[in-house]
Amino acid sequence: FIEDKHVKLIAEWVKKGGVLLLFANDTGHAELKGINQLASKFGIHFNDQARNMVKGKDYPSGAVNIAAGNEVFPNEKKVYLKEIATLSVKSPAKPLVVEGKDIVIATAKYGKGTVFAVGDPWLYNEYMDDRKIPAEVYENYKAAEDLVKWAIKQCPIKK
Numbered sequence: 266f267i268e269d270k271h272v273k274l275i276a277e278w279v280k281k282g283g284v285l286l287l288f289a290n291d292t293g294h295a296e297l298k299g300i301n302q303l304a305s306k307f308g309i310h311f312n313d314q315a316r317n318m319v320k321g322k323d324y325p326s327g328a329v330n331i332a333a334g335n336e337v338f339p340n341e342k343k344v345y346l347k348e349i350a351t352l353s354v355k356s357p358a359k360p361l362v363v364e365g366k367d368i369v370i371a372t373a374k375y376g377k378g379t380v381f382a383v384g385d386p387w388l389y390n391e392y393m394d395d396r397k398i399p400a401e402v403y404e405n406y407k408a409a410e411d412l413v414k415w416a417i418k419q420c421p422i423k424k
Contacts, residue, residue, distance in 0.1 A: 267299030276306045280376030282421040287382040291315040291348045307373040307380040308358030311350040319347045329364050337415045338408050345403040350384030379419040
């Protein structure tokens with residue numbers, strides 16, 4: 266479980282230039298109280314509200330559309346996220362991906378560092394390698410590549 270001492274240490278690390286990727290989950294599959302202690306330092310809150318509750322193989326109910334011009338996902342139009350916690354944000358955080366009225370992904374600048382938050386473990390096995398979802402419809406693999414490229418760009422370069 267995340268404790269106050271962890272929050273303090275991680276926040277200090279981010280402030281000095283660390284890049285933190287927070288992958289939570291919906292309330293039934295994650296300990297949101299602790300992760301919210303940490304996320305709140307950056308203006309992010311994982312809501313106790315599940316979204317994209319996919320039943321069986323109803324994959325379209327897990328679709329999340331990516332708007333053109335997205336700074337993290339410039340090459341993707343649609344990804345698949347199942348059973349996610351929505352987000353609330355306040356400064357310094359800002360929404361990155363919004364679906365309807367729900368914030369699905371957010372980012373925050375904190376000191377010299379950066380935080381990325383999504384309410385789903387999201388980038389894992391069967392949703393990345395075409396075993397469950399059709400790659401021609403959902404671009405999770407390409408999104409993972411772009412997320413890594415973006416995260417690397419956020420790292421301060423020491424000379």
